[in-house]
Amino acid sequence: MNGARSTAVNGGANGANKNGAQNGTTNGTHPKGDIITTMNGAPVKNVAGSQRIGNQLRATLLLQDINLLELIQHLTHERIPERLVHARGTGAHGYFEVTDDISDVTSADFLQRVGEKTPLFVRFSTVAGERGSAETVRDTRGFAFKMRTKDGILDWMFLSTPVFPIRDGAKFPSFTHATKRNPRSGLPDHTMFWDYFNNNQEAIHFLMFLFSDRATPIDFQHADCFSINSYRFTKSDGSFVYVKIHVKTNQGVQNFTAAEAQTVAGQDPDHQTRSLFDDLEAGKTPSWDVYAQIIDPRKAADYPINIFDATKTLPFKDFPLRKFGRIVLDRNPDDSFAEVEQSAFSPTNIVPGWALSPDPILQTRSLAYADTQRHRLGVNFIQLPINKPEHSFNPLMRDGAATFKGLGATPNYFPSSFSQYGVATQYAQPDEEHWLGTVVDFESQLVDADFAQARIFWEETLASEPGQQDNFVNNVAGHLSSAVAQVRTVTYAMFTRVNTDLGMRIKTATEAAVAGTTAAPAKAGISNKLANMKLADLHAKKQAPHDSPHNFDLFAHKAWHLS
Ligand code: HEM
Structure with missing residues (x-):
């Protein structure tokens, strides 16, 4: 949309912001600022004003004010659906x-x-x-x-x-669904x-x-x-x-x-x-x-x-x-x-x-x-600049909204006597895996072995990191204490299957939080002594990773480390 370019500056406030880069924005490339244009590239005379009948605030606006129409219409289409997951x-x-x-x-x-x-x-x-x-x-x-x-x-x-x-x-x-919001309350x-x-x-x-x-x-x-x-x-x-x-x-x-x-x-x-x-x-x-x-x-x-x-x-x-x-x-x-x-x-x-x-x-x-x-x-x-590969060619996938790359008369069917396509023989693979079997309805079942690695994580990994078992129990308790009693009971049994002591500790900490006799950090973090910590202190933590007790190797199963 910045097609027209001129040495003229369209009013001080509308020229390029020289300080833009400092606050994370980019600015016009011309030293004196680009001319703002309508979508078709025609220069706009009055960027922030509008065409009216009568030179006063109460005057009627005109539908022919293309700049105003486009500005508002583009704004109302600025948002696209956010990602289903990983939206932030x-x-x-x-x-x-x-x-x-x-x-x-x-x-x-x-x-x-x-x-x-x-x-x-x-x-x-x-x-x-x-x-x-x-x-x-x-x-x-x-x-x-x-x-x-x-x-x-x-x-x-x-x-x-x-x-x-x-x-x-x-x-x-x-x-x-279960890890997002309740469909009725939106909470x-x-x-x-x-x-x-x-x-x-x-x-x-x-x-x-x-x-x-x-x-x-x-x-x-x-x-x-x-x-x-x-x-x-x-x-x-x-x-x-x-x-x-x-x-x-x-x-x-x-x-x-x-x-x-x-x-x-x-x-x-x-x-x-x-x-x-x-x-x-x-x-x-x-x-x-x-x-x-x-x-x-x-x-x-x-x-x-x-x-x-x-x-x-x-x-x-x-x-x-x-x-x-x-x-x-x-x-x-x-x-x-x-x-x-x-x-x-x-x-x-x-x-x-x-x-x-x-x-x-x-x-x-x-x-x-x-x-x-x-x-x-x-x-x-895939044709958007951030997504497009250095090279791609497939005349069978044509048209659709926002097609940038038309292929003209190239046949949109295959095979065709009017065109020859190379085949990447150097990348052809022989059968890499052989599959043969009966079609079945399969759902994996929970077995005791599903708890084995969780147990190692609790008994060896977290146990070897000072304070981390306590934090784990409090993190679960702070979250679980907001669940109803019937659900909490089943969760205690699930953690007991990992380790009896873990199940007991989670039950004790969670029920104490429910009864209000302790403030579990994740639920009542603001009352925690760390609540007074300033952002500057937290940033300092980032600067000194090696002094932190949390500077452990994330790939946590230390028992399995490469010797
Ligand atoms: C059946 C399992 C899964 C399904 C159906 C699924 C589906 C999705 C969907 C629909 C998105 C949003 C994509 C978009 O809007 O562009 C997404 C994003 C993402 N998924 Fe998955 N996912 C699954 C499992 C996984 C796993 C196992 C991993 C990693 C090991 C993973 C990593 C990611 C990442 C990193 C993103 C963010 C992409 C971005 O930043 O744009 N997903 N997933």
């Missing part, structure tokens, strides 16, 4: 760099040369809250990486918990939340993370993330290995306690976006090292843990971490809406050398993302 987010640009050779397990071109850098955009998010919600709340964090490789866009969509609450895709709508509802998890106890391992201080990171730079799902590294000879990715922060893991998180949520609901934006504006370059857990398919077949069960992690002793890259962020987006809000990620954005696996959650995800993005952004969302 921020983003940054940077790159992925290969640090160690991994070409023995993948033919992915961008991973073939140590030192090679691939441009990257990341969107960080919380999961359950709406677009304007406070960022430091207890939640999983989403890390969505978009890498512009020469072979197309590769998206890595990871989470700050190493496990997911479900292992059957059909359960995702219930999980999402968060802790009875609904715990009732759902009481009836879906395969989530117990996830809940152990969600109610530890790991679910209140001080910002995105101080958190790790995990692929959770198993993917495949493939080679051009048709061979493959399964792989899980771990992305570990070089800033040190730093978490808020529940009370600190609650204080910051009140004082600065945008704290995590601000922290990232300020760091990048100040020239900092936050980075993460990237590791692969390589899984030989033959070993996966009879390994006691199902590698496609997203509620489980794989021990490092059997599947050691292998470093192969790092992610560095170095630049803020130029426009939050155009880049962060309009970005569209999907695990189906894959490139040769990286492939999906039979993991049922991953398979379900492969239909969800582009589908919701057609609704959220329109059918041609």
Whole structure:
């Protein structure tokens, strides 16, 4: 819309704001300011005024005032549907760099040369809250990486918990509903939340993370993330290995306690976006090292843990971490809406050398993302600058709203005697997996083994971190005390299945909070001694990660660490 350009400035107040960059806005590129135009590029004479009959405030406006019509009509269409989940987010640009050779397990071109850098955009998010919600709340964090490789866009969509609450895709709508607002009251509802998890106890391992201080990171730079799902590294000879990715922060893991998180949520609901934006504006370059857990398919077949069960992690002793890259962020987006809000990620954005696996959650995800993005952004969302690959060509996918890239007379059917298309034979794969079986209705069942990793997390990991077991109990109690008695009782039994002492401690702390004899931090955080902490103190915490008792390795199962 800034088509017309002139040395004339359209009134002092309407010229480019020279200070714009300081408050995060961009300004006109011409030294004296661009001429503002109507949508068709014609100069506007009177930007903030309107055409009237009679030169006075009470005069009648005219429908022919195109500038006024367009301004208001554009404004009323400014909002688009927010993401169903992960609505609250921020983003940054940077790159992925290969640090160690991994070409023995993948033919992915961008991973073939140590030192090679691939441009990257990341969107960080919380999961359950709406677009304007406070960022430091207890939640999983989403890390969505978009890498512009020469072979197309590769998206890595990871989470700050190493496990997911479900292992059957059909359960995702219930999980999402139960962790959002009550459909009648429009309010968060802790009875609904715990009732759902009481009836879906395969989530117990996830809940152990969600109610530890790991679910209140001080910002995105101080958190790790995990692929959770198993993917495949493939080679051009048709061979493959399964792989899980771990992305570990070089800033040190730093978490808020529940009370600190609650204080910051009140004082600065945008704290995590601000922290990232300020760091990048100040020239900092936050980075993460990237590791692969390589899984030989033959070993996966009879390994006691199902590698496609997203509620489980794989021990490092059997599947050691292998470093192969790092992610560095170095630049803020130029426009939050155009880049962060309009970005569209999907695990189906894959490139040769990286492939999906039979993991049922991953398979379900492969239909969800582009589908919701057609609704959220329109059918041609892939043509938006933040989403479009360096090169793409498919004359069979034509037309639709907001088509930028017309292909003229190129046949829109295939095959055609009027056109020849190349086929990427170099990327063709022979059958990689052989599937044969009877169609069955399957729903995974809860078994005692589902509690084993949650137990290790409680008995070994949290036990080895001073104060973390107490925080966990108080975090659950603060939340659970708002649920009705009938639901609380079942939740006590669920945690008792993890560990008898844990169940007892949660029951005691929760019932005390219900009776009002103690103030559990997550519920009554403002009365906690930390409530007087100022934001400056919390920011200081970020500056000194190594002095913090919470500076532990997030990949928590220390018993499984790479020796
Ligand atoms: C059946 C399981 C799942 C379904 C159906 C699902 C669906 C969705 C949907 C609909 C969105 C919003 C996308 C948009 O509006 O652009 C989303 C966002 C996201 N999902 Fe999932 N999801 C699932 C599991 C997972 C898992 C296991 C992970 C990571 C391991 C994950 C990571 C993310 C991330 C990082 C985002 C934010 C993307 C962004 O910043 O734009 N999801 N998911």
